[in-house]
Amino acid sequence: MQSPVALIPQLAGHIIAAGGKRLRPLLTLASAKICGYEGDRHVxxxxxxxxxxxxxxxxxxxxxxxxxxxxLETANSLWGNKASVLVGDFLFSRAFQLMVADGSLKVLKILSDASAIIAEGEVHQLLTSNDTETGESDYLEVIEAKTAALFAAACRVGAVVAERSEEEELALERFGKGLGIAFQLVDDVLDYSAEQQALGKTVGDDFRDGKITLPIVLAYRRGDETERAFWRRCLEDMDQREDDLPHAMELLNKRDCLSDSLKRASDYASDAREAMSMFPDGPVKQTLIDALEFSVARAY
Structure with a gap:
């Protein structure tokens, strides 16, 4: 992150110091290790x-x-939108410098493809925002691109640096994709979770932004006309009132939308677990399985 332009390490340092699960880099490190890699390119x-x-x-x-x-306060709330966008651009560029320094065209292709897919997913999400007619397939396309693509790439490059077979590369990619989709599905449920609220975590950000996630897709499809009118007012017209979020959470539970979304996350996690069956049991494999189980069972 170092740069002679002082704002870059300052702003980038703020978001990195804010913490997070560091799940994606862990996947790269563990995938390389499970393939028997002993160098340091994976770092x-x-x-x-x-x-x-x-x-x-x-x-x-x-x-x-x-x-x-x-x-914590976001970088854009502290330094403004312009600085945040530009430092984001710097970090993307720095990532590409790291890929080039690695020297593998295959690694460069996997990670640059993932970067392009993520951007497409973000634009696709923009198009589905505030549209209650969004279907399940559109929603899944968004999260496969926006979230799962980087999880999948993070896993696959571990096998590439270890020079393992394409079969092992694809197995790790499948693991990462299943984990990424499950992770995002759980994220979308947590935004409406009473448990999340009890932990003092913020709930309702997706609701306030008018984002159409799987719980909403299910609720709109299963709801009666009064319920659909409520979702249209809150998410399409963005006419939200003080008691709308609790009512939204009530409707999602009434129609089993949160529990069914979590079941869907478990299905993707099961597929990811199955993809790992070709690798030998041991502490590294267990770390990856633990990351998968945490992603589905987490409350934050």
Whole structure:
């Protein structure tokens, strides 16, 4: 992150110091280890994966107009939108420098393809925002691009640096994709979770932004006309009142939308677990399975 332009390390340092799960770089490190890799290329690539993710967070917070992330003020609320976008661009560029320094065209292709897919997913989400007619397939396309693509790439490059077979590369990619989709589905449920509220975490950000996530897709499809009118007023017209979020949470529970979304997350997690069956049991494999189980069972 170092740069002679002081604002860059200052702003980038703020979002990185804010914490987070560091799940994506862990996937790169563990995937290389499970393939028996003993060099150090995976470390630079893990940093590269985290920089791509961090750049998208900086840009997302600007697009969403978010003031808080992980309970702290966002970079855009402290330094403004222009600085956040530009430092996000710097981190993307730094990620590409790290890829080039690695020297593998295959790694460069996997991670640059993932970066392009993430951007497409963000634009696709923009098009589905505030549209209650959005279907399940559109929603899944968005999260496969926006979230799962980087998880999948993070895993696959571990096998590439270890020079393992394409079969193992694809198995790790499948694991990452299943984990990424499950992770995002759980994220979307947590935004309406009473448990999340009890932990003192912010709930309702997606609701306030008019984002159409799987719980909403299910609720709109299963609701009666009165309920659909409520969703249209809140998410399409963005006419939200003080008691609308509690009512939204009530409707989502009444129509089993949160529990069914979590079941869907468990299905993707099961597929991811199955993809790992070709690898030997041991502490590294257990770490990956633990990350998968945490992603589905987490309350934050």
């Amino acid at each position: 630079g690539l893990a940093a590269c994966v985290e920089f791509i993710h961090t750049a998208t967070l900086l840009h997302d917070d600007v697009v969403d107009g978010s003031d808080l992330r992980r309970g």
